Amino acid sequence: METKLEAIAAKARKETDLKFTSLCHHVTRELIWESLCYIPPDSAPGVDGITVDEAKEDFGFWVEEMLRSVHRQGYKAPLVRRAWIPKPGKTAKRPLGVPCIADRALQRSVSIVLSCIYEQDFLACSFGGRPNLSAHHALATLNEIIAGRKVSWVLEADLKNFFGSLDHGWLLRFVEHRVGDPRILSLIRRWLKAGVLEDGEVHPSETGTPQGGSISVLLSNIYLHYALDLWFEKVVKPRLRGEAYLIRYMDDFVVCFQFRSDALRFQDVLVKRLGKFSLELEPSKTRLVEFGRFALRDAKARGKKLETIYFLGFTHYCTRNRKGNFRVGRKIEKTRFRRSVQNLRSLMREIRHHSLKEQSNKINQVLRGHYAYYGLGGNIESLFKIYRFTERYWHKMLCSRSRKSYITWERFQFLKQVFPLQRPKISLPYSRMKSFAVL
Numbered sequence: 001m002e003t004k005l006e007a008i009a010a011k012a013r014k015e016t017d018l019k020f021t022s023l024c025h026h027v028t029r030e031l032i033w034e035s036l037c038y039i040p041p042d043s044a045p046g047v048d049g050i051t052v053d054e055a056k057e058d059f060g061f062w063v064e065e066m067l068r069s070v071h072r073q074g075y076k077a078p079l080v081r082r083a084w085i086p087k088p089g090k091t092a093k094r095p096l097g098v099p100c101i102a103d104r105a106l107q108r109s110v111s112i113v114l115s116c117i118y119e120q121d122f123l124a125c126s127f128g129g130r131p132n133l134s135a136h137h138a139l140a141t142l143n144e145i146i147a148g149r150k151v152s153w154v155l156e157a158d159l160k161n162f163f164g165s166l167d168h169g170w171l172l173r174f175v176e177h178r179v180g181d182p183r184i185l186s187l188i189r190r191w192l193k194a195g196v197l198e199d200g201e202v203h204p205s206e207t208g209t210p211q212g213g214s215i216s217v218l219l220s221n222i223y224l225h226y227a228l229d230l231w232f233e234k235v236v237k238p239r240l241r242g243e244a245y246l247i248r249y250m251d252d253f254v255v256c257f258q259f260r261s262d263a264l265r266f267q268d269v270l271v272k273r274l275g276k277f278s279l280e281l282e283p284s285k286t287r288l289v290e291f292g293r294f295a296l297r298d299a300k301a302r303g304k305k306l307e308t309i310y311f312l313g314f315t316h317y318c319t320r321n322r323k324g325n326f327r328v329g330r331k332i333e334k335t336r337f338r339r340s341v342q343n344l345r346s347l348m349r350e351i352r353h354h355s356l357k358e359q360s361n362k363i364n365q366v367l368r369g370h371y372a373y374y375g376l377g378g379n380i381e382s383l384f385k386i387y388r389f390t391e392r393y394w395h396k397m398l399c400s401r402s403r404k405s406y407i408t409w410e411r412f413q414f415l416k417q418v419f420p421l422q423r424p425k426i427s428l429p430y431s432r433m434k435s436f437a438v439l
Helices: 002-014 029-038 052-057 059-071 101-121 135-148 168-175 182-193 214-239 260-276 293-302 334-350 356-374 380-399 409-418 430-436
Strands: 080-086 093-098 153-158 196-198 201-203 244-249 252-257 287-290 309-311 314-320 326-332
Touching (some): 002 101, 029 059, 052 059, 052 101, 101 214, 135 244, 135 252, 135 309, 135 430, 168 214, 182 214, 214 260, 252 309, 334 356, 356 380
Parallel strands (some): 080 196
Antiparallel strands (some): 080 093
16 A cells, blocks of 8 residues: 555656546555544544444444445535634634544545645645644744845734635635546545534535544645745745745744845735635734844844744744854743643642652653653753743642641652652754754
Protein backbone atom coordinates (compact mmCIF):
# COMPACT_ATOMS: atom_id res chain seq x y z
CA MET A 1 0.00 0.00 0.00
CA GLU A 2 2.78 2.43 0.91
CA THR A 3 4.55 1.65 -2.38
CA LYS A 4 1.42 2.52 -4.36
CA LEU A 5 0.97 5.79 -2.47
CA GLU A 6 4.63 6.64 -3.04
CA ALA A 7 4.08 6.08 -6.76
CA ILE A 8 1.16 8.55 -6.67
CA ALA A 9 3.34 11.09 -4.89
CA ALA A 10 6.16 10.65 -7.41
CA LYS A 11 3.76 11.07 -10.34
CA ALA A 12 2.19 14.17 -8.78
CA ARG A 13 5.63 15.65 -8.17
CA LYS A 14 6.75 14.98 -11.75
CA GLU A 15 3.56 16.04 -13.56
CA THR A 16 2.33 19.17 -11.81
CA ASP A 17 -0.72 19.61 -14.10
CA LEU A 18 -1.85 15.99 -14.10
CA LYS A 19 -5.43 15.26 -13.03
CA PHE A 20 -5.76 11.89 -11.26
CA THR A 21 -8.86 10.09 -12.56
CA SER A 22 -8.52 6.81 -10.63
CA LEU A 23 -7.80 7.05 -6.91
CA CYS A 24 -10.65 5.38 -5.08
CA HIS A 25 -9.21 1.86 -5.38
CA HIS A 26 -6.41 2.99 -3.04
CA VAL A 27 -9.01 3.40 -0.26
CA THR A 28 -8.86 -0.22 0.85
CA ARG A 29 -10.13 -2.29 3.74
CA GLU A 30 -6.60 -2.33 5.21
CA LEU A 31 -6.24 1.46 5.01
CA ILE A 32 -9.62 1.99 6.70
CA TRP A 33 -8.62 -0.40 9.49
CA GLU A 34 -5.34 1.45 9.94
CA SER A 35 -7.24 4.74 10.12
CA LEU A 36 -9.71 3.26 12.62
CA CYS A 37 -6.85 2.13 14.87
CA TYR A 38 -5.40 5.65 14.68
CA ILE A 39 -8.52 7.14 16.30
CA PRO A 40 -8.04 7.44 20.11
CA PRO A 41 -10.13 4.84 22.01
CA ASP A 42 -11.78 7.52 24.17
CA SER A 43 -13.00 9.58 21.18
CA ALA A 44 -16.57 10.79 21.43
CA PRO A 45 -19.09 8.82 19.33
CA GLY A 46 -21.13 10.42 16.57
CA VAL A 47 -24.89 10.52 16.05
CA ASP A 48 -25.11 6.71 15.91
CA GLY A 49 -23.63 6.36 19.41
CA ILE A 50 -21.07 3.75 18.28
CA THR A 51 -17.75 3.95 20.14
CA VAL A 52 -14.30 3.15 18.78
CA ASP A 53 -14.20 -0.27 20.48
CA GLU A 54 -17.63 -1.18 19.08
CA ALA A 55 -16.61 -0.05 15.60
CA LYS A 56 -13.52 -2.27 15.78
CA GLU A 57 -15.54 -5.28 16.94
CA ASP A 58 -18.04 -4.93 14.07
CA PHE A 59 -15.46 -3.85 11.48
CA GLY A 60 -15.99 -6.88 9.27
CA PHE A 61 -19.74 -6.22 9.07
CA TRP A 62 -19.74 -2.58 7.96
CA VAL A 63 -16.50 -2.03 6.03
CA GLU A 64 -17.44 -4.08 2.93
CA GLU A 65 -20.81 -2.36 2.57
CA MET A 66 -19.10 1.01 3.03
CA LEU A 67 -16.59 0.28 0.24
CA ARG A 68 -19.31 -0.95 -2.12
CA SER A 69 -21.37 2.19 -1.56
CA VAL A 70 -18.30 4.37 -2.14
CA HIS A 71 -17.49 2.69 -5.47
CA ARG A 72 -21.06 2.97 -6.77
CA GLN A 73 -21.19 6.62 -5.57
CA GLY A 74 -24.02 5.75 -3.23
CA TYR A 75 -22.31 6.48 0.10
CA LYS A 76 -24.49 8.62 2.33
CA ALA A 77 -22.47 10.69 4.75
CA PRO A 78 -24.05 10.51 8.25
CA LEU A 79 -25.05 13.63 10.12
CA VAL A 80 -22.36 15.40 12.11
CA ARG A 81 -23.08 15.88 15.80
CA ARG A 82 -22.29 19.43 16.86
CA ALA A 83 -20.68 20.08 20.22
CA TRP A 84 -19.68 23.45 21.63
CA ILE A 85 -16.31 23.83 23.31
CA PRO A 86 -15.18 26.95 25.20
CA LYS A 87 -12.71 29.27 23.54
CA PRO A 88 -9.63 29.59 25.77
CA GLY A 89 -9.78 32.79 27.76
CA LYS A 90 -13.18 33.79 26.35
CA THR A 91 -16.83 33.36 27.27
CA ALA A 92 -17.77 32.55 23.67
CA LYS A 93 -17.74 28.93 22.47
CA ARG A 94 -16.47 27.28 19.29
CA PRO A 95 -18.54 24.74 17.30
CA LEU A 96 -16.94 21.33 16.92
CA GLY A 97 -18.19 18.66 14.53
CA VAL A 98 -18.19 15.07 15.77
CA PRO A 99 -18.56 12.60 12.85
CA CYS A 100 -19.41 8.95 13.35
CA ILE A 101 -16.40 6.73 14.04
CA ALA A 102 -16.69 4.70 10.82
CA ASP A 103 -17.13 7.87 8.76
CA ARG A 104 -14.12 9.39 10.51
CA ALA A 105 -11.99 6.39 9.51
CA LEU A 106 -13.12 6.74 5.90
CA GLN A 107 -12.35 10.47 5.93
CA ARG A 108 -8.83 9.85 7.21
CA SER A 109 -8.25 7.14 4.57
CA VAL A 110 -9.28 9.47 1.75
CA SER A 111 -7.18 12.24 3.29
CA ILE A 112 -4.09 9.99 3.28
CA VAL A 113 -4.53 9.23 -0.43
CA LEU A 114 -5.15 12.86 -1.40
CA SER A 115 -2.24 14.08 0.73
CA CYS A 116 0.13 12.11 -1.50
CA ILE A 117 -0.88 14.47 -4.31
CA TYR A 118 -1.25 17.76 -2.50
CA GLU A 119 1.89 17.45 -0.41
CA GLN A 120 3.75 17.82 -3.71
CA ASP A 121 1.76 20.98 -4.55
CA PHE A 122 1.70 22.80 -1.20
CA LEU A 123 4.25 25.58 -0.91
CA ALA A 124 6.97 25.90 1.72
CA CYS A 125 5.07 28.77 3.38
CA SER A 126 2.25 26.43 4.53
CA PHE A 127 2.69 24.54 7.81
CA GLY A 128 -0.53 23.68 9.64
CA GLY A 129 -2.09 20.23 9.31
CA ARG A 130 0.73 18.76 7.22
CA PRO A 131 2.82 15.65 8.00
CA ASN A 132 6.27 16.24 9.50
CA LEU A 133 5.63 19.99 9.80
CA SER A 134 4.71 21.63 13.10
CA ALA A 135 4.22 25.06 14.60
CA HIS A 136 7.91 24.99 15.57
CA HIS A 137 8.84 24.82 11.87
CA ALA A 138 6.70 27.90 11.22
CA LEU A 139 8.23 29.77 14.15
CA ALA A 140 11.79 28.83 13.16
CA THR A 141 11.10 29.96 9.58
CA LEU A 142 9.72 33.27 10.81
CA ASN A 143 12.81 33.69 12.99
CA GLU A 144 15.19 33.08 10.08
CA ILE A 145 13.30 35.39 7.72
CA ILE A 146 13.19 38.33 10.14
CA ALA A 147 16.75 37.84 11.39
CA GLY A 148 18.39 37.13 8.03
CA ARG A 149 16.35 38.78 5.28
CA LYS A 150 15.53 42.37 4.40
CA VAL A 151 12.42 42.70 6.55
CA SER A 152 11.21 45.94 8.16
CA TRP A 153 7.43 45.48 8.29
CA VAL A 154 5.25 42.57 9.39
CA LEU A 155 1.55 42.16 8.70
CA GLU A 156 -0.07 39.75 11.16
CA ALA A 157 -3.49 38.49 10.11
CA ASP A 158 -6.19 36.01 11.07
CA LEU A 159 -9.26 34.92 9.12
CA LYS A 160 -12.69 35.43 10.64
CA ASN A 161 -14.71 32.21 11.10
CA PHE A 162 -12.57 30.51 8.47
CA PHE A 163 -13.89 26.94 8.78
CA GLY A 164 -17.47 28.19 8.73
CA SER A 165 -16.97 30.43 5.68
CA LEU A 166 -15.49 28.09 3.07
CA ASP A 167 -17.46 28.27 -0.17
CA HIS A 168 -18.32 24.74 -1.32
CA GLY A 169 -18.36 25.70 -4.99
CA TRP A 170 -14.87 27.17 -4.92
CA LEU A 171 -13.53 24.29 -2.83
CA LEU A 172 -14.77 21.66 -5.28
CA ARG A 173 -13.31 23.64 -8.19
CA PHE A 174 -9.95 23.73 -6.41
CA VAL A 175 -10.03 19.98 -5.75
CA GLU A 176 -10.93 19.27 -9.39
CA HIS A 177 -7.64 20.82 -10.53
CA ARG A 178 -5.88 17.63 -9.44
CA VAL A 179 -8.62 15.07 -8.75
CA GLY A 180 -10.81 13.72 -11.53
CA ASP A 181 -12.09 10.55 -9.87
CA PRO A 182 -15.90 11.01 -9.64
CA ARG A 183 -16.08 8.68 -6.62
CA ILE A 184 -13.67 10.84 -4.58
CA LEU A 185 -15.42 14.03 -5.70
CA SER A 186 -18.78 12.53 -4.73
CA LEU A 187 -17.45 11.66 -1.27
CA ILE A 188 -16.12 15.18 -0.70
CA ARG A 189 -19.35 16.73 -1.91
CA ARG A 190 -21.43 14.57 0.43
CA TRP A 191 -19.18 15.29 3.41
CA LEU A 192 -19.53 19.01 2.76
CA LYS A 193 -23.31 18.76 2.45
CA ALA A 194 -23.83 16.41 5.42
CA GLY A 195 -26.22 18.07 7.83
CA VAL A 196 -25.43 19.03 11.41
CA LEU A 197 -27.43 17.58 14.31
CA GLU A 198 -27.78 19.89 17.30
CA ASP A 199 -30.36 19.61 20.13
CA GLY A 200 -32.39 17.13 18.08
CA GLU A 201 -32.65 19.46 15.07
CA VAL A 202 -30.95 18.95 11.70
CA HIS A 203 -29.33 22.01 10.15
CA PRO A 204 -28.24 21.93 6.48
CA SER A 205 -24.61 22.64 5.58
CA GLU A 206 -24.48 25.34 2.91
CA THR A 207 -21.01 26.73 3.63
CA GLY A 208 -17.93 25.75 5.58
CA THR A 209 -16.53 22.45 6.71
CA PRO A 210 -17.03 21.22 10.30
CA GLN A 211 -13.99 21.29 12.54
CA GLY A 212 -13.38 17.80 13.83
CA GLY A 213 -13.55 15.81 10.61
CA SER A 214 -10.30 14.25 9.40
CA ILE A 215 -10.81 15.57 5.87
CA SER A 216 -11.50 19.15 7.02
CA VAL A 217 -7.84 20.02 7.65
CA LEU A 218 -6.75 18.92 4.18
CA LEU A 219 -9.67 20.67 2.46
CA SER A 220 -8.97 23.92 4.30
CA ASN A 221 -5.31 23.75 3.29
CA ILE A 222 -6.31 23.16 -0.34
CA TYR A 223 -8.66 26.16 -0.17
CA LEU A 224 -6.00 28.53 1.14
CA HIS A 225 -3.34 27.05 -1.14
CA TYR A 226 -5.23 28.35 -4.16
CA ALA A 227 -6.89 31.39 -2.57
CA LEU A 228 -3.83 32.78 -0.79
CA ASP A 229 -0.50 30.92 -1.10
CA LEU A 230 -0.28 30.53 -4.89
CA TRP A 231 -1.70 34.01 -5.46
CA PHE A 232 0.92 35.54 -3.18
CA GLU A 233 3.83 33.67 -4.82
CA LYS A 234 2.78 33.96 -8.47
CA VAL A 235 0.91 37.27 -8.60
CA VAL A 236 1.81 39.48 -5.63
CA LYS A 237 5.57 39.00 -5.13
CA PRO A 238 6.61 39.78 -8.74
CA ARG A 239 4.76 43.12 -8.50
CA LEU A 240 6.35 44.31 -5.25
CA ARG A 241 9.29 46.69 -5.05
CA GLY A 242 11.16 44.78 -2.32
CA GLU A 243 11.31 41.38 -0.64
CA ALA A 244 8.21 39.72 0.84
CA TYR A 245 7.59 36.42 2.64
CA LEU A 246 4.43 34.59 3.73
CA ILE A 247 4.28 32.18 6.69
CA ARG A 248 0.88 30.49 7.18
CA TYR A 249 -0.27 28.05 9.85
CA MET A 250 -3.83 27.04 8.91
CA ASP A 251 -5.86 30.29 8.96
CA ASP A 252 -3.28 32.23 10.99
CA PHE A 253 -0.58 33.92 8.92
CA VAL A 254 2.02 36.68 8.88
CA VAL A 255 3.54 38.45 5.88
CA CYS A 256 6.97 40.10 6.08
CA PHE A 257 7.88 43.06 3.85
CA GLN A 258 10.95 45.11 3.10
CA PHE A 259 9.02 48.32 2.36
CA ARG A 260 5.98 49.84 4.03
CA SER A 261 4.48 50.86 0.67
CA ASP A 262 4.44 47.20 -0.42
CA ALA A 263 2.77 46.20 2.84
CA LEU A 264 0.04 48.82 2.45
CA ARG A 265 -0.62 47.85 -1.18
CA PHE A 266 -0.84 44.19 -0.23
CA GLN A 267 -3.16 44.91 2.68
CA ASP A 268 -5.60 46.66 0.33
CA VAL A 269 -5.65 43.94 -2.33
CA LEU A 270 -5.74 41.16 0.30
CA VAL A 271 -9.18 42.26 1.46
CA LYS A 272 -10.50 42.13 -2.12
CA ARG A 273 -8.84 38.79 -2.81
CA LEU A 274 -10.27 37.13 0.29
CA GLY A 275 -13.71 38.63 -0.36
CA LYS A 276 -13.75 36.90 -3.75
CA PHE A 277 -13.60 33.55 -1.92
CA SER A 278 -16.10 34.49 0.85
CA LEU A 279 -13.33 35.06 3.41
CA GLU A 280 -12.82 38.00 5.73
CA LEU A 281 -10.02 39.24 7.96
CA GLU A 282 -10.54 39.44 11.73
CA PRO A 283 -10.02 43.19 12.42
CA SER A 284 -8.96 42.70 16.04
CA LYS A 285 -6.17 40.30 15.00
CA THR A 286 -4.94 42.08 11.86
CA ARG A 287 -2.37 44.87 12.03
CA LEU A 288 0.78 46.17 10.34
CA VAL A 289 3.82 46.48 12.61
CA GLU A 290 7.28 47.94 12.03
CA PHE A 291 9.60 45.06 12.92
CA GLY A 292 13.07 43.72 12.13
CA ARG A 293 16.73 44.57 12.47
CA PHE A 294 16.53 47.67 10.25
CA ALA A 295 13.40 48.83 12.07
CA LEU A 296 15.20 48.38 15.40
CA ARG A 297 18.11 50.50 14.17
CA ASP A 298 15.81 53.28 12.92
CA ALA A 299 13.65 53.21 16.06
CA LYS A 300 16.75 53.54 18.26
CA ALA A 301 17.84 56.58 16.24
CA ARG A 302 14.39 58.14 16.76
CA GLY A 303 14.34 57.22 20.43
CA LYS A 304 11.21 55.07 20.07
CA LYS A 305 10.35 51.52 21.03
CA LEU A 306 9.12 48.97 18.49
CA GLU A 307 5.82 47.15 18.85
CA THR A 308 5.60 43.39 19.28
CA ILE A 309 3.92 40.82 17.04
CA TYR A 310 1.86 37.79 18.08
CA PHE A 311 2.05 34.46 16.28
CA LEU A 312 1.22 30.91 17.38
CA GLY A 313 1.03 31.66 21.08
CA PHE A 314 4.24 33.70 21.31
CA THR A 315 4.94 37.40 21.67
CA HIS A 316 7.85 38.25 19.37
CA TYR A 317 9.98 41.33 19.98
CA CYS A 318 13.21 42.84 18.66
CA THR A 319 16.30 42.60 20.86
CA ARG A 320 20.04 41.91 20.72
CA ASN A 321 22.17 39.05 21.94
CA ARG A 322 25.26 39.31 24.14
CA LYS A 323 27.45 40.13 21.14
CA GLY A 324 25.21 43.02 20.20
CA ASN A 325 23.76 41.34 17.12
CA PHE A 326 20.05 41.51 16.27
CA ARG A 327 17.87 38.70 17.57
CA VAL A 328 14.15 37.94 17.59
CA GLY A 329 13.15 37.54 21.22
CA ARG A 330 10.04 35.65 22.25
CA LYS A 331 7.96 34.92 25.31
CA ILE A 332 4.63 33.26 25.99
CA GLU A 333 1.69 35.41 24.97
CA LYS A 334 -0.16 36.77 28.02
CA THR A 335 -3.45 35.05 27.23
CA ARG A 336 -1.68 31.71 26.68
CA PHE A 337 0.24 32.14 29.93
CA ARG A 338 -2.98 32.78 31.87
CA ARG A 339 -4.56 29.76 30.20
CA SER A 340 -1.67 27.52 31.25
CA VAL A 341 -1.82 28.85 34.80
CA GLN A 342 -5.57 28.25 34.95
CA ASN A 343 -5.20 24.68 33.65
CA LEU A 344 -2.54 23.87 36.22
CA ARG A 345 -4.56 25.47 38.99
CA SER A 346 -7.66 23.43 38.08
CA LEU A 347 -5.65 20.21 37.87
CA MET A 348 -3.98 20.66 41.26
CA ARG A 349 -7.30 21.49 42.91
CA GLU A 350 -8.84 18.36 41.43
CA ILE A 351 -6.06 15.94 42.45
CA ARG A 352 -4.96 17.44 45.78
CA HIS A 353 -6.35 14.46 47.74
CA HIS A 354 -4.59 11.88 45.56
CA SER A 355 -1.30 10.27 46.56
CA LEU A 356 1.80 12.43 46.21
CA LYS A 357 3.24 10.13 43.57
CA GLU A 358 0.09 10.35 41.46
CA GLN A 359 -0.05 14.12 41.86
CA SER A 360 3.57 14.48 40.83
CA ASN A 361 3.08 12.31 37.75
CA LYS A 362 0.02 14.23 36.53
CA ILE A 363 1.53 17.66 37.17
CA ASN A 364 4.75 16.66 35.40
CA GLN A 365 2.77 15.37 32.45
CA VAL A 366 1.24 18.84 31.97
CA LEU A 367 4.58 20.59 32.53
CA ARG A 368 6.34 18.39 29.97
CA GLY A 369 3.72 19.25 27.37
CA HIS A 370 4.04 22.95 28.18
CA TYR A 371 7.85 22.88 27.93
CA ALA A 372 7.73 20.85 24.71
CA TYR A 373 5.74 23.54 22.88
CA TYR A 374 6.87 26.76 24.56
CA GLY A 375 10.48 25.68 25.08
CA LEU A 376 11.93 27.82 22.30
CA GLY A 377 15.19 29.72 22.53
CA GLY A 378 14.80 32.99 24.43
CA ASN A 379 11.73 31.84 26.36
CA ILE A 380 13.38 30.24 29.40
CA GLU A 381 12.21 33.02 31.74
CA SER A 382 8.55 32.36 30.90
CA LEU A 383 9.07 28.65 31.50
CA PHE A 384 10.51 29.34 34.96
CA LYS A 385 7.48 31.53 35.75
CA ILE A 386 5.24 28.52 35.12
CA TYR A 387 7.54 26.30 37.17
CA ARG A 388 7.60 28.68 40.14
CA PHE A 389 3.82 29.11 40.02
CA THR A 390 3.36 25.32 39.98
CA GLU A 391 5.72 24.95 42.94
CA ARG A 392 3.91 27.56 45.04
CA TYR A 393 0.42 26.41 44.17
CA TRP A 394 1.17 22.74 44.76
CA HIS A 395 2.44 23.67 48.22
CA LYS A 396 -0.77 25.62 48.83
CA MET A 397 -2.94 22.67 47.74
CA LEU A 398 -1.05 20.25 49.95
CA CYS A 399 -1.57 22.58 52.87
CA SER A 400 -5.32 22.78 52.22
CA ARG A 401 -6.06 19.05 52.30
CA SER A 402 -7.22 19.31 55.92
CA ARG A 403 -7.05 21.63 58.90
CA LYS A 404 -3.93 19.83 60.16
CA SER A 405 -2.14 19.37 56.89
CA TYR A 406 0.07 22.47 56.91
CA ILE A 407 3.49 21.68 55.45
CA THR A 408 6.50 23.87 56.10
CA TRP A 409 8.65 24.93 53.18
CA GLU A 410 11.50 22.82 54.55
CA ARG A 411 9.25 19.74 54.57
CA PHE A 412 7.92 20.64 51.09
CA GLN A 413 11.46 20.88 49.70
CA PHE A 414 12.16 17.39 51.07
CA LEU A 415 8.96 16.07 49.41
CA LYS A 416 10.07 17.65 46.14
CA GLN A 417 13.29 15.65 46.28
CA VAL A 418 11.27 12.43 46.56
CA PHE A 419 8.61 13.53 44.03
CA PRO A 420 10.40 16.14 41.90
CA LEU A 421 8.65 18.57 39.58
CA GLN A 422 9.76 18.69 35.97
CA ARG A 423 12.20 21.57 35.57
CA PRO A 424 12.09 23.89 32.51
CA LYS A 425 13.91 22.74 29.40
CA ILE A 426 14.48 24.42 26.04
CA SER A 427 13.39 21.99 23.32
CA LEU A 428 14.42 24.15 20.33
CA PRO A 429 17.38 26.48 21.08
CA TYR A 430 18.50 29.28 18.76
CA SER A 431 21.36 27.12 17.50
CA ARG A 432 18.92 24.58 16.00
CA MET A 433 16.40 27.03 14.56
CA LYS A 434 18.27 27.56 11.32
CA SER A 435 18.29 23.84 10.52
CA PHE A 436 14.66 23.57 11.64
CA ALA A 437 13.46 26.38 9.36
CA VAL A 438 11.79 25.54 6.03
CA LEU A 439 12.98 28.09 3.48
